[in-house]
Structure formats: C-alpha cells, structure tokens
Amino acid sequence: MILRVWAMYTRSRLILGVLLILFSVEISSTIVAVAFYSDSRNVSAVTIQILDVSFCALQPASFAWPKVAFILQITHGGAMCILAVVQFMKQSLETYRVTKQWQLNRYMNLLVRQGILYFFA
Numbered sequence: 001m002i003l004r005v006w007a008m009y010t011r012s013r014l015i016l017g018v019l020l021i022l023f024s025v026e027i028s029s030t031i032v033a034v035a036f037y038s039d040s041r042n043v044s045a046v047t048i049q050i051l052d053v054s055f056c057a058l059q060p061a062s063f064a065w066p067k068v069a070f071i072l073q074i075t076h077g078g079a080m081c082i083l084a085v086v087q088f089m090k091q092s093l094e095t096y097r098v099t100k101q102w103q104l105n106r107y108m109n110l111l112v113r114q115g116i117l118y119f120f121a
Helices: 002-008 013-037 064-099 104-114 116-120
Strands: 043-050 053-060
Touching: 002 013, 002 064, 013 064
Parallel strands: none
Antiparallel strands: 043 053
16 A cells, blocks of 8 residues: 555655655564563453454553554554545546536546545445
C-alpha cells in the first residue's frame, strides 16, 4: 500500500520518505514488543466473550510496549489513509472544475483504482 500511495503523489520522494520512516518505526517497535513479550512469564491467556462466542487471547502482563506498537501501527495506517483521501479529493475537485458536474461512476472507479476502499475494509 505504501507504493500505491507513493504513486498517487507522482513518486514524491518526500511522501516516500515519510511513509518509509513511519513503516520502519512501526516494524522495529513491533519486533521489540514481540521479543520482549515472547517470554511466557509476561503473557497470560484470557477468555473473551463476544456475542455468545468465546475466544482465547494472549494478554501481556504489562501493556506499555504493545500499546506503543499498536499506536504506531494506527499512526502509519492513518497517515496512508489521510494521504490517499486527500489525493482522491484533489483529483475529484479538479475533475469537477473541468467538467462542471459530478461524475459518480468515475469517482467510484477512482476509489477502487487508487485503493481507498482498502482503508475502510
């Protein structure tokens, strides 16, 4: 998805640099969190009940690092979503300015082609 957002911005090095930095920080923090919490003493099994269905999940004893890793993952995904939506809106408004009408089929094709729907799935 990073390459798709980068291509939407006509291969801007600034966009690529920002997305790669966010991605590398996300990956490194996730690796540190997994390495730190891979010890069985720091993890406990819990049962989660959702709509009459029980799930078993692992829960870290301390939530500091998993929260940081999760926040960084959300930040990276959010940045890509915001960049993609902004570019979509710019292209939509530019098309409206040229044709003076809203072309819903073209906008849906643009949504699918640029992968905006990826963020809402």
